Amino acid sequence: RRDVLKTAAVLGLGGVVGLPNLVRGANLREIKVGYQLGAQLHQWMYPLGKEKKLYEEAGFAIKGQEYASVGIMAQHLAVNEMDFGLMGLTAVMLAKAQGSDVVIVGTQNQGGSALVVAPEIKKFEDLKNLPVGHTGVGAVQHALLTQMTTKFNTPVKMVTVKPTDMVSFAKNGEVKAVQVYEPFAAMVSMQLPGWKRLILDTDILPGNQCCVIATSKSFAKKHPDVVEQFLIVNVKTTKEIRSNPEESIKIIAKASGYEEAITADAYKLRSVVNSGHQMVRLLSVVGRTDSQRQLVRDSRASSGFSAGCRKALCIQ
Template identity: 20%
Template sequence: MKNWWRGTLLVSLAAALLLAGCSSSAKEGEKPEKIRLDYAFYSPTSLALKKFGWAEETFKKEGIEVEWVQSLGSNKALEFLNSDSVDFGSTAGAAALIAKDKGAPIESVYIYSQPEWTALVTKDGNTIKDVKDLKGKKVAATFGTDPHIFLLRALSEAGLSAKDVQIVNLQHADGANALIKGQVDAWAGLDPHMARTELESGGKYIYRNPDFNTYGTLNVRTEFAKNHPKQVEQVIELYEKARKWTLENPEEAANLLSEEAGIKEDVAKKQLERNNFSEPVPGSQHEKAISAAGEVLQTEEIVKKDTDIQKLVKELINPKFAEKVINK
């Protein structure tokens, strides 16, 4: 476990060097020239925000440019944040915790959804019935993301560990394809790929547990939050506009997700059904869920043994911006 994490960290650092561009942060109190936002198919509200140009409309009035970058998974969003290639990145809460433990200068300032976006999936006809049957099997997962963390927690609950299976590190879409082609026995899935596999390719669930899905968190670089608190509040206000639009227009939201992700509308609806958009302000329930994941990650030596999980979670989750915007 230590070896693969070191390898993944080296890759992330190399990617950070390649991706790094000009920082958007001006000095404290000064206006940034540009705000860089990510969008992701696993964050439906980010798609609405990008589609309708609300950020561009808001920041144009202040002479601030908006740039969009696609995140294919929490691991990619965290690479972008670490390399100063985005100012705001969409991740799972537990993935952000791993990054924070490794020294990533980020804060989770908003909850874009409470999803059931991951589960353990096999292909119809496979003899695997439950988590214990995964012993000795190949399981696809994207290291450092919620599906990977979900897999570790499911294994732990079943009395197994990562050493009992062969984890194949594949980006989410590649993991789905590997399962369909029979190259792996199971896959720690992520929507919308998981919903598509379920509806179109004979995907069969081995294990589901909504409580093991950590929340979708919008993270900001700490330097940006310190230097530009007004712009952090504005971004949260924009996400709130997108969240309310998504709740009020479920059919249009599904159609938008379908178009952007290149998936059928029934797949998009299935994904949206598994998202709860009702609790956008980070709070104690989010801290509890991420802390529980952190304890398993510590057992697997992904989070350092001497890390104070509760303290780390408190350092990661910063509710003050959302509290100011949403509760005003």
């Protein structure tokens, strides 16, 4: 905390860059964060950051909002009803294609989704014209399922199902398969006899970037230091889940309200945790002196922050 205060003092945070309440005494800046329904395994920075008090260290008071629809989350980001969204990549890409102000500033997990099928289904072609559940148009799961129908030249009846209802829809025979993110894939396969993961998202898209950290371009330009500190929390929680997976799984399971065994199965078998390498072109050094830029770099390095950028996805 002393280092953060020192950095804030030197950089003139609180007036110069428009951050009036960031790390000033006991005051915490409220940050509104949207996240996907029951997807804590994909968005580990939310529960781990809260449990480890990392947000408070960064000067943030987090106000979370759970979303069943990532499309709505993207809309709320675009109009600044949310500051950050922990969400699927596809929703951000669709929002950008429609002219939205939403931009990607960081990564979460790679992989971590699966097509889980009924006992009698042996291959994707067996699902021809049968009902298959997914999480909604605009979501990663819908995009993956659509790609499978093309890849295997097999049409299916697509059914939108809330992730929390996947088990009941499968159990009642309303769908013969579900394309869903973990830990819901683990729930279906572990709770329903004979149901199994047939295809992983990484089978369709190797290295699939599932979830990302998004914000609006206007928010990023107005509050670059908030973006930087938020991403440093992400790096720290990524290191935490990689170095202490058992403890992290307990925290995530508790935050999600799901059995630890289900969370462990989902993490161990299907959810590929990224390296913490951030897809962000930091705006925090824009318009500063050389000494201030160096201080930002030193602060970033001491926090394990990496500012690599993929041109197609970064803030431009």
